[in-house]
Amino acid sequence: MNTKLRSNAFAAYGALSNYGVGLQHQAFLEQVLHIISSCHLPRLILHLHDDDLNVRLACRNTFKQLAPLMEVDGLSSLLNKQYFTSDRRSDYEDFIRDLAKQLCQLSAARVDSYLESAIQAFDAPWPVIEANAICFSSCLLSLLDDQPSLAPYFSQVFATLVGKMSRSPDAVVRAACFSALGLLVKAANPLSSSASQQLDRIDSSRNSQDSDPNAKPPAQVQEEESAKDP
Template sequence: MRNQRAEREAAAAALSEFIRHSEKEPALLEQMVEELCQHVTDDSPTVRSLCLRGLVQIPESHILNYIQQVLGVILALLEDATESVQLTAVQCLLTVLNVSEQDAVDPILISLLVRLRNLQISMNTKMRSNAFAAYGALSAYGAGSQHHAFLEQIHATLPRLILHLHDNDLSVRLACRNTFQLLAPLMEVDGLSSLLNKQYFTSDRRSDYEDFIRDLTRQLCRLSPVRVDSYLESAIQAFDAPWPVIQANAVCLVSCMLSFLDDQRFLAPYFSQVFAMLVGRISQSPEAVVRAAASSALGLLIKRSNMLKSLSSRFDRTDPSQSSQHGEPHAKTSSELQEEAAAKPNGAQGEQ
């Protein structure tokens, strides 16, 4: 495998195929594993992929002896410079997780989750679907020593998972639904699992998806303000996602969350920011699905802001000194918010 590139690729292909037949030759198997591990840094993407595919074909009776080596190679190649090698790494991860043990996965669990999150926004649909699927497969290892950090990663990924439940690609939608079902019992959110048993969760109709979002956000808004804040920031960033349907999904998710929250001090900065962005989407987006979602969301938030104004007026009549004592701003009317929206530029960044 030290000769010309084509010869190395041919040798890697032969070795990766032969390794599955080495069950009764442990000494030979060890040599082949060592050889494959040495060449996963080859300058040929084909050689790197073939070596990794060979490693995950180690006979099942021996795989546990090498599982940490194999997982280490997968972890490294998830960040490979070549997309095809990254995709191979994700697919191989799905294969070996079926035979791995907690002790082998624990040391790299969080690193795997972080790398998979980076691949979930790939423009390659196979990459997205496999990255979401692998994220769900790792749920089997979430109860180990990394449990707390694992939960934090799940919550960090939740907004993106919700948005891609209605991805344009069917394979991504199915992967996200399956992953959501695997992660929901671990998230400690009341009522979440029951929503996944309803018909609208598996429907491909946009109206059903929006109904699901409305019911889901009712549950999410009961979580801590810190958690809700992180969801909103992540979803607002997705207003500029590269897929129009994901932009529309983000608009729906954010507006529903803001409509169910009660803390006016928490809501005020988000209302101003989101109003401005929605007005911009209605007037500037070339995509009908985005304009429709923004228009619907704007109407929802105007209704919500009028309700907040009414509640604030009642509060001020009850204790007119409270607001001035604490220096809190008054609840803005819908016209004030729209004026702010027209005056401010869009501030969102790309989806994370």
């Protein structure tokens, strides 16, 4: 999709917030905001770190306009922090982690719709949006792993990440998969972190290999680590 069209589309959602005041406030919440929150809010969140600057700015502005109307405690305060306006990926990921904690206050049905939308974006045509979807969905799942209704999502996302980690041609997607898998492993079994530690070692080896041509490949590191485990 054309970047100008994307930025204008996200800006239009923000313009709708002008109707969420005064006597129309309740009707707006029940109709328009519900549709935006359920269907389009996850996409807005993912494009906060779009490759295109104009799209990022449009999404940030729209999010600021909609946040006060969503009635989620602590949500607006996140937008005043430095990481919300930062273009660094690490800052975006920190924002997503904090945002996920706030969104988990919502009903299970709302969170369920967010997960569905994020998982659909695993097939986005833009690698950075695919990586953002992986980050967002894994953060939500790691906070809600005790809810039986989300178990199918957990297994689906975990299996998808394992596949993408080895097959994706995009470094940003592979890195997102490593991070997300570690997060999900810790959430699923907090008393035993050996698996997540192994993922961390593989990820560290992978980063070292990028800078050291003589470094061992991740597959060899994984085999050696597995041989050490009793």
